Amino acid sequence: MRLAGRTWRWMSWLNLDTMTWCLKGVAAVWLIAQIAPAPQHVLLDAPQTVVTNAPQLCVHTRLIDEVPEFRMQQSLRAVREMGAGTIVEFFPWAYVERRPGQDDWSQPDKIFKHARNQGIRVIARLGLVPEWARQREDGTPTTFNELPAESYDNFAAYAARFTARYRDDLAAIIVWNEPNLTFEWGFRPVSPVEYTALLAATASAVRAAAPDVTILAGALAATLEPVGSVNGLEDILYLRGMLDAGAAAYFDGLAVHSYGLRSAALDAPARDRLNFRRVELLRDVLDEYGLDEMKVWITEFGWNDHPRWAGAVSPAQRVINTLDAFRWADAQWPWLAAQCLWVFRYPTPANSYPDGFVLATTDFDLKPLYFALQTYATGSAP
């Protein structure tokens, strides 16, 4: 009887009014769902090729933090139209392997898909350590650039999986970034010997997984810091330290950064000066060690025209210097493999002086320098 009573009470709710209201609710939810924006489907262009007279022209992009996929496509389309056939892009280990053994390739897959579609090859910069790979036993905090020696093999395994996955679209991989700066070495004293050990572990794993992929060491930051400095170590000394530690066996090309700062592009290099042609001094070191055939890759360079930065030049000087740098390298540096400008565009504005490095604003307003480079590389600009 009790069960029958309960059933009757429940059934009493199922009158026509209740059912009408339920149906109205379902209809309202359906209508609201129709108002929500549809998920974006980015259609690939017909397969493109880069038309250029400047095969060394390359630009550093910042696509890994880009949320809408169409902006990746828009960026890479503009890069191709500028006449650049290569990009440098950062592929943080911490983004891919957030938990040990669990890789998420979704964001790199999108970047490579669109780069391939635009006919652009990728120089992949690998770094940024996931938290699980940089925990100290005493629990003291670490920065995302700290890679303890016991995690070298984990990093090498990531690099191997990465290169095996994208080998057909890779121009090269860069093992770490600016290891001669304390900040980039996890705020520990920089050490060319430790870096060589990381390079050796990575090269062994990568060559086993994808023997045809070019491995770049560095990329060395241009700096004058003396031995014992808390900020880092001069690039020349650091490179010698690497080569003394036997690094030459573990890389195929040297990646360097050569910002021009306030100097003209053609200013002569000197040991006590930071300028674009400082890269010639690093070339000399490679020659000293008998690495005459080894190519140098400039993976970051450029001038800044932000009016509020002491290291900036005028907009006109930025254009002149950049074009001079490409002409000089083309005529004088047969050992140069690529010349990559920092930076095509940021996903969000920095609202500070780094905005003075871009070729396109966040909302894709192309700077005059973009068109000057397009004219240089393709012979014309719209």
Next chain:
Amino acid sequence: MSPPGLIRTLRRRSWLLLLPVFTIALWWAQQERIGSVDEVFPDGTLTIGIDPSYAPFGSIMDDTFIGIDVELGKAVAALLGLEARFVMVNFDSAFDAVRTHVADVSFAAIRAADVTPADVSYTWGYLNDGLLLISDDEIDSGWDLAGKHVAVELGARGHAEARRWSRRVRDLTIVTFESAELALRSVTEFVVADAAIVDAMTARQYADQIAACCHADYLTAEFYAGAVSADRHDVLYHVNNALLVLLNDSTIDRLLTEFIGPDPAARAP
């Protein structure tokens, strides 16, 4: 449902009628009340972040801050009946100073960007550093640039704007120079170009030469503004009120004329 049934239901559910009342009361309670100047600035001072590395907006002479932003800060404080206290910031820390409440407002020659940084609000703009079209009487607007030679600084904002106009009108020829000054003088002195597109800061410095031969019209608007922490609506309200008064009574215009030069677009040709 019959009317008597509806009345019965309403009686039983009469508490539902209170819902809108509660909702409105809750909304009302959450509305921020802007306090008076005395309440917002209880110590009687307006703390202003100044970047002294960017003259004529801010610099240091004899251990004293001078410049447009300093005078502007003093004028705002005076209007609010407060004492102006200056703290040194640099361009990178102008926003941080207000985010951390080290300063109430930063006047540090900040160009209001299209995308406002998180946690920061801009005040009213006090200087339009947009692009000006400098030309003779034949050219009234960008639409008259067809078939004309337009001088710009290579790579600068004016160059980008000229490229935009070259897609809108026929046969516009862009002539580039190494500086905005040279681009301007190519119209006012050398007469090798029909028009120039330069930033307002440069044009103000040559206002007399422009007035002698040409006229100037703004093509774009790009404002310098102060920055206030986004959670200090009360500070923003009072600073904006003061800025509006200073804009309307020409105090700001006088300041800009004194430190940079008069606005060429405001002058009769």
